[in-house]
Amino acid sequence: xxxxxxxxxxxxxxxxxxxxxxxxxxxxxxxxxxxxxxxxxxxxxxxxxxxxxxxxxxxxxxxxxxxxxxxxxxxxxxxxxxxxxxxxxxxxxxxxxxxxxxxxxxxxxxxxxxxxxxxxxxxxxxxxxxxxxxxxxxxxxxxxxxxxxxxxxxxxxxxxxxxxxxxxxxxxxxxxxxxxxxxxxxxxxxxxxxxxxxxxxxxxxxxxxxxxxxxxxxxxxxxxxxxxxxxxxxxxxxxxxxxxxxxxxxxxxxxxxxxxxxxxxxxxxxxxxxxxxxxxxxxxxxxxxxxxxxxxxxxxxxxxxxxx
Amino acid sequence: xxxxxxxxxxxxxxxxxxxxxxxxxxxxxxxxxxxxxxxxxxxxxxxxxxxxxxxxxxxxxxxxxxxxxxxxxxxxxxxxxxxxxxxxxxxxxxxxxxxxxxxxxxxxxxxxxxxxxxxxxxxxxxxxxxxxxxxxxxxxxxxxxxxxxxxxxxxxxxxxxxxxxxxxxxxxxxxxxxxxxxxxxxxxxxxxxxxxxxxxxxxxxxxxxxxxxxxxxxxxxxxxxxxxxxxxxxxxxxxxxxxxxxxxxxxxxxxxxxxxxxxxxxxxxxxxxxxxxxxxxxxxxxxxxxxxxxxxxxxxxxxxxxxxxxxxxxxxxxxxxxxxxxxxxxxxxxxxxxxxxxxxxxxxxxxxxxxxxxxxxxxxxxxx
Ligand SMILES: Nc1ncnc2c1ncn2[C@@H]1O[C@H](COP(=O)(O)OP(=O)(O)O)[C@@H](O)[C@H]1O
Ligand SMILES: [Mg+2]
Numbered sequence: 001x002x003x004x005x006x007x008x009x010x011x012x013x014x015x016x017x018x019x020x021x022x023x024x025x026x027x028x029x030x031x032x033x034x035x036x037x038x039x040x041x042x043x044x045x046x047x048x049x050x051x052x053x054x055x056x057x058x059x060x061x062x063x064x065x066x067x068x069x070x071x072x073x074x075x076x077x078x079x080x081x082x083x084x085x086x087x088x089x090x091x092x093x094x095x096x097x098x099x100x101x102x103x104x105x106x107x108x109x110x111x112x113x114x115x116x117x118x119x120x121x122x123x124x125x126x127x128x129x130x131x132x133x134x135x136x137x138x139x140x141x142x143x144x145x146x147x148x149x150x151x152x153x154x155x156x157x158x159x160x161x162x163x164x165x166x167x168x169x170x171x172x173x174x175x176x177x178x179x180x181x182x183x184x185x186x187x188x189x190x191x192x193x194x195x196x197x198x199x200x201x202x203x204x205x206x207x208x209x210x211x212x213x214x215x216x217x218x219x220x221x222x223x224x225x226x227x228x229x230x231x232x233x234x235x236x237x238x239x240x241x242x243x244x245x246x247x248x249x250x251x252x253x254x255x256x257x258x259x260x261x262x263x264x265x266x267x268x269x270x271x272x273x274x275x276x277x278x279x280x281x282x283x284x285x286x287x288x289x290x291x292x293x294x295x296x297x298x299x300x301x302x303x304x305x306x307x308x
Numbered sequence: 309x310x311x312x313x314x315x316x317x318x319x320x321x322x323x324x325x326x327x328x329x330x331x332x333x334x335x336x337x338x339x340x341x342x343x344x345x346x347x348x349x350x351x352x353x354x355x356x357x358x359x360x361x362x363x364x365x366x367x368x369x370x371x372x373x374x375x376x377x378x379x380x381x382x383x384x385x386x387x388x389x390x391x392x393x394x395x396x397x398x399x400x401x402x403x404x405x406x407x408x409x410x411x412x413x414x415x416x417x418x419x420x421x422x423x424x425x426x427x428x429x430x431x432x433x434x435x436x437x438x439x440x441x442x443x444x445x446x447x448x449x450x451x452x453x454x455x456x457x458x459x460x461x462x463x464x465x466x467x468x469x470x471x472x473x474x475x476x477x478x479x480x481x482x483x484x485x486x487x488x489x490x491x492x493x494x495x496x497x498x499x500x501x502x503x504x505x506x507x508x509x510x511x512x513x514x515x516x517x518x519x520x521x522x523x524x525x526x527x528x529x530x531x532x533x534x535x536x537x538x539x540x541x542x543x544x545x546x547x548x549x550x551x552x553x554x555x556x557x558x559x560x561x562x563x564x565x566x567x568x569x570x571x572x573x574x575x576x577x578x579x580x581x582x583x584x585x586x587x588x589x590x591x592x593x594x595x596x597x598x599x600x601x602x603x604x605x606x607x608x609x610x611x612x613x614x615x616x617x618x619x620x621x622x623x624x625x626x627x628x629x630x631x632x633x634x635x636x637x638x639x640x641x642x643x644x645x646x647x648x649x650x651x652x653x654x655x656x657x658x659x660x661x662x663x664x665x666x667x668x669x670x671x672x673x674x675x676x
Binding site: 196198199201202203204205206207208212216217220221223 | 358359360380381382385386387389390391393395396397398406407410411454458
C-alpha cells in the first residue's frame, strides 16, 4: 500500500516536471487512437454477418465463416498469390535501386550535375498517383505512346502493353521504381553523409580505389540503415501501392494484377460485402505483423540492428 | 635521401591563399613538428605532402622523387588522423590489416605483420574488438598500428593526440617518441600544442598564417626566437614582452621599466637607436627573486601566486602589461607572497624591433 502511494507521488512529481514532453507526445497518441485503434473496434465484423442496418454491435456472430469463404474462393487465392509476387518482385528490384542511386550520387564530384540529377529523380515522388498512372498509360499507349513509337522505329510491332497480363507486373514495378527510387535514396544519402571524410582519406593514403572504398567503407557504414529500411519494407510488404494498381489494371490483367487490397476494394466497397472485405483485410494485417516481427528478430540476432 | 623537401609550396582555395611559399627540408629519419595556432595551415601543408590536397604552386619531393602529381597511394607515406579514422565495422585486426589487404598482400604476410605491430603497440589482447569497444588511448594506438604496419618511408601525423585527455596525452607522447627511436622513420607531426612540439621534435617549424616563422631545434627556438611571435609561442608560460624606449648612458644602452633601469645586452642594432621603442623580452624562468647585486632589478607588485607544485607562477602587472615570473617553491609558497623585486641577468634579455617584431642580434643562420 505504501509502495503504491510512493509511486503515485513519484508520478505526480514526474508529471509536474515533465508535462511538456507529454504535451508534445499527445498529438501522435491522439492520432493513433482516433485513426488506428478506434477503427479496430470495427474489425469484429470479420467474424459477423454484418448489416449496415443492424450496426456493428447487433450483427450476429458467424465465427470463421468469412475466412472459409475467402480461402474457398479462387479470386482470393489469386489475389494472395499476386500480392506476394508483386511485393517480392518489387522488393527484389525496388529495394536495391535507391541504394545504388545513392552510391552513384555519392561518386559524382561535379556539384551542379549532382544537384540537377538529384532533383530530376526526386520529382516523380511529388506527382500524384493519378497523374503517374496517366503518364504510364500514355507512354505505353499502342497508338501514340513513346514506347511503341520507339519500338516501331526499331522495326518491331507495337504491343498493347496494358491489356497483356504478362506485362502488368513489369510495368507496375517499373513505374513504382521510377516514382519512388529517387526520393527513397535520400535516406541512404543522409547515411553516407554521416561517414567521416577522414575514413576515405585514410583509405586513399592506404591505396584504396574508389570501388574498394565503396565496398569496404560506404556500404558497411550504411548497412545499419539498409537493414532498418529493409525491415520496414518487409513490414509493408503486403501494402502494395494499390491506388496505382486500381488505376492501371483492367479485367484482362486481373490474372496477374489483382491483389488483396484491390479485391477488398472491389468486393467490400463496390460490392458492399463489408464483412468479407474486413476478413481479407485482417488476414493481410496478420501476415504483415508476422513478417515484420520475423524480420526484426532475425536482424537483431545476426546484425545487432533492429527497429526495437 | 628518404627525406621530404618542400620548395616554395603555395596553396590557394579559390582566390584565398592559405599557404604562402613554404620552404622546408626534412632529413631522413628526422622528426619534424609543424606547430602554430589553429588555422595557420599546418594541416593543409601536411595534407599536401600526403597528396590529399592539390599543390597550387611549388614542388614536394619525397625520397628524392617529385611528388606533385603522384597519387597518395604511390607516395609511400602513412598518415595518422586526429579522429583516428578507424573503420567502425572492422575489428582491430582488420583495421590494422586494411592497408595490406587493399594492396593484396599475401595472407601469411598480413598475419605476421599485424601480429608484430600489435605486439609493439600492446594491442595483442584487443585484436578481436571493434573500435567502439576501445578506450581513447587504445584507439589511438590502433591508428598508429595502421600506419606502421605498412612500413612507409614517411609518417604524417595530424594532431594525433588532441582528442586524448591530458594524462593520456603525456603518456602517448612518450610512446610516439619511443616508437620513432625504434623505427627511425622520417616523420612530420602537426600540433597546435607547443609542449608537444618541444618534447617530440628533433626540429620544430613554427608557422603563422601560412608562413614559416622559424625552423630550429627546440632549444634554439627557446633560446633564440627570431621574432616576437615565436618568443610568445614557444615556452610555457610565454616570454614577457614589454614595450620600452631605448636610452643611452655612459655604460651602454638601457630602458626604463616602471622606474627601474634595465641594461640591454650589447647589440649592434641598438647603436644610434636612442629614442626608439623596442620590445624587451624577459623569460619567466630567467628571474631570480629579490634584489640581486650586479643584476637588473625590477620592482613587481604581485596580484596572484599560482602553485604548480615544485614551481609557482607569480603574476603581476609591469608597465601595464601582464607579467609572469616562474619561481621554485622548495616545498612552500609562503616566501613568494611578499616578493617585491625580481632580478635578471642582462645576457638573458632579448630585444625585438617594435616595428618588424624581429629579434636584434639574432644568429640568422638558423632560419635556413
Ligand atoms: N577546403 C577548404 N576550403 C577553403 N578554405 C580552407 C579549406 N580547408 C582549410 N581552409 C582554410 O585554410 C586555412 C588553414 O587551415 P588548416 O590547414 O586546417 O589549419 P590548421 O591545421 O593549422 O589549424 C584556414 O584558414 C582554413 O579556413
Ligand atoms: Mg589542423
